Amino acid sequence: MSVGVMLGQLAYAFINTLIVFFLTLIGSLPLGLVVYFLKKSRFWIIRKLTEFYISVMRGTPLMLQLMVVYFVPGLVLGIKTPANWRMIATITAFIINYAAYFAEIYRGGIESIPVGQYEAAEVLGYSKPKTFFKIILPQMIKRVLPPTTNEVITLVKDTSLSSTLGVVEMFTKAKQIAVSPNSPGMLTFVAAAVFYYVFNYLVAFVMKRLEKALDYYK
Amino acid sequence: MNVLEMQNISKSFGSNHVLKDISISVDKGEVVSIIGPSGSGKSTLLRIATFLETLDSGSISYMGEYAARTGENGKAVYAKNLKPFRKDFGLVFQNFNLFPHYTVLKNVMDAPVSVLKRDKNEVREECMELLNKMGLGDKWDFYPCQLSGGQQQRASIVRALAMKPEILFFDEPTSALDPELTGEVLKVIKQLVEEKMTMVIVTHEMSFARAVSDRVVFMDKGVIVEQGRPEDVFGNTQSERTRQFLQNYNNN
Numbered sequence: 001m002s003v004g005v006m007l008g009q010l011a012y013a014f015i016n017t018l019i020v021f022f023l024t025l026i027g028s029l030p031l032g033l034v035v036y037f038l039k040k041s042r043f044w045i046i047r048k049l050t051e052f053y054i055s056v057m058r059g060t061p062l063m064l065q066l067m068v069v070y071f072v073p074g075l076v077l078g079i080k081t082p083a084n085w086r087m088i089a090t091i092t093a094f095i096i097n098y099a100a101y102f103a104e105i106y107r108g109g110i111e112s113i114p115v116g117q118y119e120a121a122e123v124l125g126y127s128k129p130k131t132f133f134k135i136i137l138p139q140m141i142k143r144v145l146p147p148t149t150n151e152v153i154t155l156v157k158d159t160s161l162s163s164t165l166g167v168v169e170m171f172t173k174a175k176q177i178a179v180s181p182n183s184p185g186m187l188t189f190v191a192a193a194v195f196y197y198v199f200n201y202l203v204a205f206v207m208k209r210l211e212k213a214l215d216y217y218k
Numbered sequence: 219m220n221v222l223e224m225q226n227i228s229k230s231f232g233s234n235h236v237l238k239d240i241s242i243s244v245d246k247g248e249v250v251s252i253i254g255p256s257g258s259g260k261s262t263l264l265r266i267a268t269f270l271e272t273l274d275s276g277s278i279s280y281m282g283e284y285a286a287r288t289g290e291n292g293k294a295v296y297a298k299n300l301k302p303f304r305k306d307f308g309l310v311f312q313n314f315n316l317f318p319h320y321t322v323l324k325n326v327m328d329a330p331v332s333v334l335k336r337d338k339n340e341v342r343e344e345c346m347e348l349l350n351k352m353g354l355g356d357k358w359d360f361y362p363c364q365l366s367g368g369q370q371q372r373a374s375i376v377r378a379l380a381m382k383p384e385i386l387f388f389d390e391p392t393s394a395l396d397p398e399l400t401g402e403v404l405k406v407i408k409q410l411v412e413e414k415m416t417m418v419i420v421t422h423e424m425s426f427a428r429a430v431s432d433r434v435v436f437m438d439k440g441v442i443v444e445q446g447r448p449e450d451v452f453g454n455t456q457s458e459r460t461r462q463f464l465q466n467y468n469n470n
Binding site: 117119126134135138142218 | 269301305308313318319328332361362363374377381
């Protein structure tokens with residue numbers, strides 16, 4: 001196998017990496033906010049359940065969570081899983097895992113906003129939802145960008161865990177190529193590393209631009 | 219008519235009895251200054267008047283309408299919907315509390331437009347006029363972080379005025395400012411005095427309170443110790459405690 005073919009195959013498998021990456025973000029960034037609200041719920045039981053959920057997500061390996069999401073519906077609950085269940089289960093596990101982390105990041109951001117902002121809004125007659133979406137959320141987003149960048153970069157590398165459920169993303173493909181006869185061998189892993197590095201470089205660049213864009217106020 | 223009437227207000231934080239059966243009313247066009255040592259309950263009184271704290275017992279009414287009154291069990295009961303009352307008052311904070319992600323104009327315009335649902339162009343015109351009057355006409359597109367403390371406080375006064383309140387509360391509006399900036403904020407408040415704006419000002423600026431108030435209220439340990447015309451409270455002090463406070467003030 002030539003280096004060109006190897007790169008082509010990696011690039012093709014990278015599409016799956018991108019799918020896992022973007023769908024996870026699209027799902028978990030807003031879900032994190034929902035989880036934050038559940039954690040702040042008026043109801044004791046909802047607060048406790050949410051806390052438990054967050055602690056399990058943070059306290060157990062993502063690889064294990066992938067397996068639980070994949071096996072529990074079919075083997076334990078006896079639900080017939082769809083054909084592309086590997087991909088669906090993978091993305092689902094990623095989303096619920098990352099939402100827990102994002103919820104905690106959001107909490108840090110929201111709690112760092114001075115109470116005076118809420119009071120000013122209240123006296124001016126803003127409703128609670130208006131206060132949150134117009135006054136608090138925009139300031140929260142600015143404050144959570146740096147820790148969110150960290151998580152997003154971790155996610156890029158975590159996508160390699162998709163192989164747990166047999167989703168062939170870029171790194172799984174690299175492992176397959178490396179052990180196949182007449183392959184470029186270790187060079188395949190070097191190429192895989194370059195893929196990750198370049199993509200993360202782009203992620204960091206975009207996040208930096210976002211931070212800059214919100215730099216117009218303190 | 220009394221714009222604000224607070225009767226028999228009591229408030230405790232745990233075992234700390236902050237306000238003890240305080241009654242105060244403010245007439246239309248009246249300027250009332252509240253002075254007193256730290257911890258005397260003056261800020262808490264303002265926070266109760268603006269619903270930022272709930273009262274334990276007593277009553278609050280604006281323009282003759284009860285926002286809260288003591289119920290049968292002796293505890294205060296609030297009106298089901300406080301929203302209409304919020305239109306009656308404005309509050310200027312010690313720390314300004316402008317919204318940092320909005321420009322000065324957006325800070326000032328947003329509540330009239332999005333809370334009162336008023337016409338945007340009309341509000342913008344009014345707000346620009348107010349900003350001009352407060353000497354901020356050229357700063358309308360600045361963000362709060364680009365302004366001095368005095369300018370921020372003037373912007374927050376405009377923000378409160380843009381809601382066209384019946385009464386404006388000031389919670390130590392100059393305490394976060396150096397003497398020079400204090401002067402420019404006091405000038406703006408003086409301007410409002412001349413326009414017969416109804417105001418309650420919690421302040422440590424004694425000479426200012428003396429100069430602009432119709433009535434001065436001295437509070438200590440949760441009670442009103444003395445109140446009256448400024449020349450009486452400052453010049454012909456009745457209570458020993460007030461005298462002591464004013465003397466300490468003059469010495470510093």
